[in-house]
Amino acid sequence: MEYYGTLGPTCCEPIILKKMFDAGMTGIRLNLSHSSLETSQSWIQHYFDAASQTGKEKKLMIDLIGPELRIGNLEGNMGLSNGAHVILGHGGIPAPKEIFPYIKKNQEILLDDGKIKLTVEQKISESSWRCKIICGGVLTAHKSIAMPGCSINNPTLTEADLRNLAVAKQYKVTDVMLPFVRNKADLIILREALREYGCEDIRIFAKIENMTGVEHLEELIPYCDYIVIARGDLGNAMPLSQLPRIQAHIARVCRKHNKDFMIVTQMLDSMIKNPYPTRAEVNDIYHAVTQGASALMLTGETAHGKYPVEAMKMLVDTAEESIL
Numbered sequence: 675m676e677y678y679g680t681l682g683p684t685c686c687e688p689i690i691l692k693k694m695f696d697a698g699m700t701g702i703r704l705n706l707s708h709s710s711l712e713t714s715q716s717w718i719q720h721y722f723d724a725a726s727q728t729g730k731e732k733k734l735m736i737d738l739i740g741p742e743l744r745i746g747n748l749e750g751n752m753g754l755s756n757g758a759h760v761i762l763g764h765g766g767i768p769a770p771k772e773i774f775p776y777i778k779k780n781q782e783i784l785l786d787d788g789k790i791k792l793t794v795e796q797k798i799s800e801s802s803w804r805c806k807i808i809c810g811g812v813l814t815a816h817k818s819i820a821m822p823g824c825s826i827n828n829p830t831l832t833e834a835d836l837r838n839l840a841v842a843k844q845y846k847v848t849d850v851m852l853p854f855v856r857n858k859a860d861l862i863i864l865r866e867a868l869r870e871y872g873c874e875d876i877r878i879f880a881k882i883e884n885m886t887g888v889e890h891l892e893e894l895i896p897y898c899d900y901i902v903i904a905r906g907d908l909g910n911a912m913p914l915s916q917l918p919r920i921q922a923h924i925a926r927v928c929r930k931h932n933k934d935f936m937i938v939t940q941m942l943d944s945m946i947k948n949p950y951p952t953r954a955e956v957n958d959i960y961h962a963v964t965q966g967a968s969a970l971m972l973t974g975e976t977a978h979g980k981y982p983v984e985a986m987k988m989l990v991d992t993a994e995e996s997i998l
């Protein structure tokens with residue numbers, strides 16, 4: 675079983691990373707939507723310093739930007755209150771320009787993996803829209819933005835992705851995650867880029883985050899090393915009540931093809947704030963293991979949570995107890 679955390683401001687010190695290894699962590703993910711390999715140099719150094727004390731090989735995974743849509747930079751936090759209004763685009767929430775042609779009155783906008791919900795009320799200019807806040811929260815920089823029902827055909831890899839892949843070997847990257855994989859062509863493009871940069875041995879983790887990915891699952895299997903059930907964005911693509919069924923379906927297809935798969939996101943979400951998880955969260959880990967997952971990953975729990983070590987220990991201990 676492989677256990678990943680996500681590298682972020684609350685777990686980047688060597689002493690914390692060492693404790694996460696002691697708890698059973700086998701690798702870490704660096705989310706390149708929030709930084710680059712170059713700007714994360716000192717965190718990566720801390721990671722390998724801590725890893726060297728364990729005497730075992732540890733994985734470094736990069737999660738690319740890929741076709742995923744995210745808001746731009748925000749100075750500090752933006753508080754969004756239920757029932758109030760906010761501008762999307764110029765003068766308000768910095769939105770990616772790829773979505774502009776698709777924004778219409780009554781369009782639903784989901785931010786930060788659906789935690790914040792807006793509806794478009796009125797166009798103000800070619801690059802700004804007045805929106806009503808249906809479900810508020812605190813928004814910070816580079817969070818995901820999704821528009822249910824719209825399919826926006828972004829390129830597989832961004833220029834920043836190519837810059838990061840070009841130096842991946844130098845930073846001892848072992849794994850690469852591609853978001854929003856739609857079909858085998860996305861994985862072939864990534865595989866070719868890896869070959870071009872001399873990284874043929876880097877493992878490919880294909881993130882299933884929308885219904886196109888679910889529909890093309892069987893064709894993706896030969897072109898990646900791992901299928902990733904990335905429930906944060908995937909949960910935006912359907913009524914949330916359907917997510918457990920879709921997770922079970924993906925797991926079933928992977929088992930049928932003897933394909934390794936990973937389950938991620940919100941496994942121990944309450945541990946971002948609390949030292950103990952809920953009963954439902956430990957049950958979620960149990961189900962992931964009994965469904966056949968061979969890797970589990972924490973995201974916000976380690977990247978910006980208050981209890982990264984406790985969360986990793988809870989993940990590993992619960993998963994190990996669940997192995998039949």
Ligand SMILES: Nc1ncnc2c1ncn2[C@@H]1O[C@H](COP(=O)(O)OP(=O)(O)O)[C@@H](O)[C@H]1O
Nearest residue numbers: 680681682683705708709816817973974977978
């Ligand atoms: N490389 C990073 N640099 C700075 N902050 C980060 C980094 N990675 C993660 N974080 C913080 O931790 C949060 C949770 O991480 P993650 O789940 O990977 O992000 P997201 O939910 O935005 O995809 C991010 O939203 C961000 O606030």
Ligand SMILES: C=C(OP(=O)(O)O)C(=O)O
Nearest residue numbers: 904905906907908938939
């Ligand atoms: C891990 C996920 O990706 P991201 O951190 O980009 O939301 C997810 O969507 O479950």
